[in-house]
Amino acid sequence: MRTEGTRPADAVVVGGGLAGITAALQLADAGVRVTLVEGRPRLGGLVFSFRRGDLTVDNGQHVYLRCCTAYRWFLDRVDGAALAPLQDRLDVPVLDIAAAGGPRLGRLRRSALPVPLHLARSLATYPHLSLAERASVGRAALALKRLDLADPALDSVDFASWLRSHGQSDRTIEALWDLVGVATLNVTAPHASLGLAAMVFKTGLLSEPGAADIGWARVPLGEVHDTLARKALDSAGVRTELRTRAAGVVRADNGRWQVEIPGETLEADTVVLAVPQRETHALLPEGALDEADRLLEIGTSPILNLHVVYDRTVLRKPFFAALGSPVQWVFDRTDISGLTGGGQYLAVSQSAADDDIDAPVSVLRERYLPELERLLPAARGAAVRDFFVTRERTATFAPAPGVGQLRPGAPTRAPGLYLAGAWTATGWPATMEGAVRSGFSAARAALSALGRSHDHPLQEAA
Missing domain, CATH: 1.10.405 (Guanine Nucleotide Dissociation Inhibitor; domain 1)
Incomplete structure (x- = not known):
C-alpha cells in the first residue's frame, strides 16, 4: 500500500506476449499504475489465432504439462483454466510406420x-x-x-x-x-x-x-491469450495500447524513465522490456546490461505448422506422435477451429524445422500429404479441401550448449529497468511456462525495488 499523499508508482510494460501480460497483471495487482504497449493488433505474442474462411486457426499447436505451474496460474488468472483441461493421465499414442512387418502403434x-x-x-x-x-x-x-x-x-x-x-x-x-x-x-x-x-x-x-500429463486449449488460443487476457488486464486497471511500438527507452533528467511511442512519451518509475532478445537489445539504454551484445548471440529455432482439411474423418484420436516419417506430431483441430459441414482439420506440428521452414507450400504439400496417407490409411481416399502453412522462423530461442551464459536475469544495471521473456534466465526452455515465469521474475524485482510488499502467488515458480 502507498503512503497517503505520495504519487502512485507508474510502470510501462513493452510487449504483450505471455511474459508482458504476466508482468503487467502482477504489477497492477500490487497497486502500480501500468501501461502495456504492444506493436501487434492483438495480445499473445507468438501464440495467436486468426481467421481463414470459416475456420479459426492457431498459428501453431501449443500444449502444456501439469508441471507447468506458472502457466496454470496464468490460466486461472485470466479465467481460462476450464478452456484448457489436462489429461487425467499422460497417454501419448506413438505410431512407427517404418517398423518391420508394417506400421506399429x-x-x-x-x-x-x-x-x-x-x-x-x-x-x-x-x-x-x-x-x-x-x-x-x-x-x-x-x-x-x-x-x-x-x-x-x-x-x-x-x-x-x-x-x-x-x-x-x-x-x-x-x-x-x-x-x-x-x-x-x-x-x-x-x-x-x-x-x-x-x-x-x-x-x-x-x-x-x-x-x-498434457493439457491443451479446447478453444482457439486467441480466446485465452488475447480476449481473456485483455479482459483481465482491463479489470486490473491496466491501460493496454495495441498497434503501438516503443521507439526508445531513455532516462529523463528527473530520474524517471521515458518510453517513446507514436504521438506520446510515457513516463514511469519502472519499465519492463518483454520483447524478443534482438528487440530488447535495440531498446536497451547504453550501460543497462553488461555485455549487451551477448543477447545477439542467443540463437533461434523455427517451428512449422501444416494445416490440412480433409473431406472426411481420417483420425479418431485427439493427437499422436510419429516415427519413421518426417511427420512429428498430428493434432485434430476440427472442433476447436469451428469447422462445419463435415470433414476433419488436422494440424501437423513440426519443431526444429530448419530444413522445411522456407520451403514453398507446393513442396511441403507434395512431401507431407503422402506421409499422412502412410500414417492414416483413411486419408488415402480422402479429398484435401485445404492445405496451408504457418511459419514461425524465430519461434523460440535455441537451447544450445552454452546458452545459459547468455541469458540475462530480470534486473538490469539501470535501476527501474527489467527484462522478461522466455529467453531470459528462467531455468526453463522457450515454453509458455518459461514466458510466464519470466513475467513473475520481472514483476517481483520491480516491486522489491519500489518497496512494495508482494506475496508471490506461486512461490515455487519464482
Whole structure:
C-alpha cells in the first residue's frame, strides 16, 4: 500500500506476449499504475489465432504439462483454466510406420504408481525399442535424476553426447528422448544443452507421477491469450495500447524513465522490456546490461505448422506422435477451429524445422500429404479441401550448449529497468511456462525495488 499523499508508482510494460501480460497483471495487482504497449493488433505474442474462411486457426499447436505451474496460474488468472483441461493421465499414442512387418502403434502412458515406477510398465512394453534398449532407458533415467540442475557445467555439454555416454543408441534417442525433447526444446539432442534437457526430463517425467500429463486449449488460443487476457488486464486497471511500438527507452533528467511511442512519451518509475532478445537489445539504454551484445548471440529455432482439411474423418484420436516419417506430431483441430459441414482439420506440428521452414507450400504439400496417407490409411481416399502453412522462423530461442551464459536475469544495471521473456534466465526452455515465469521474475524485482510488499502467488515458480 502507498503512503497517503505520495504519487502512485507508474510502470510501462513493452510487449504483450505471455511474459508482458504476466508482468503487467502482477504489477497492477500490487497497486502500480501500468501501461502495456504492444506493436501487434492483438495480445499473445507468438501464440495467436486468426481467421481463414470459416475456420479459426492457431498459428501453431501449443500444449502444456501439469508441471507447468506458472502457466496454470496464468490460466486461472485470466479465467481460462476450464478452456484448457489436462489429461487425467499422460497417454501419448506413438505410431512407427517404418517398423518391420508394417506400421506399429505404441503408447507412452503413466500409471498411478510413484516415480519412477509410474512409467515402468509403459517402457517395458514400448514396442519401438528392443528389450536391451528399454533396459538402457531405465539406467539413463536414473542417472539423469541424479544430475544437479544447479551445476553450471551441464550447460556446456550437449544432450546427445551425454545420452550416448549412458548407453543410449541412435534408435533410443530417436524413438524416445527426441520424441519428447524436440517438442519441448525445439532442437534435436545434439543441439540441446544438457542442462535444459535434464530440466525438462527431471521436471516432466521424474518429479511427480502426473507431472507430464498434457493439457491443451479446447478453444482457439486467441480466446485465452488475447480476449481473456485483455479482459483481465482491463479489470486490473491496466491501460493496454495495441498497434503501438516503443521507439526508445531513455532516462529523463528527473530520474524517471521515458518510453517513446507514436504521438506520446510515457513516463514511469519502472519499465519492463518483454520483447524478443534482438528487440530488447535495440531498446536497451547504453550501460543497462553488461555485455549487451551477448543477447545477439542467443540463437533461434523455427517451428512449422501444416494445416490440412480433409473431406472426411481420417483420425479418431485427439493427437499422436510419429516415427519413421518426417511427420512429428498430428493434432485434430476440427472442433476447436469451428469447422462445419463435415470433414476433419488436422494440424501437423513440426519443431526444429530448419530444413522445411522456407520451403514453398507446393513442396511441403507434395512431401507431407503422402506421409499422412502412410500414417492414416483413411486419408488415402480422402479429398484435401485445404492445405496451408504457418511459419514461425524465430519461434523460440535455441537451447544450445552454452546458452545459459547468455541469458540475462530480470534486473538490469539501470535501476527501474527489467527484462522478461522466455529467453531470459528462467531455468526453463522457450515454453509458455518459461514466458510466464519470466513475467513473475520481472514483476517481483520491480516491486522489491519500489518497496512494495508482494506475496508471490506461486512461490515455487519464482
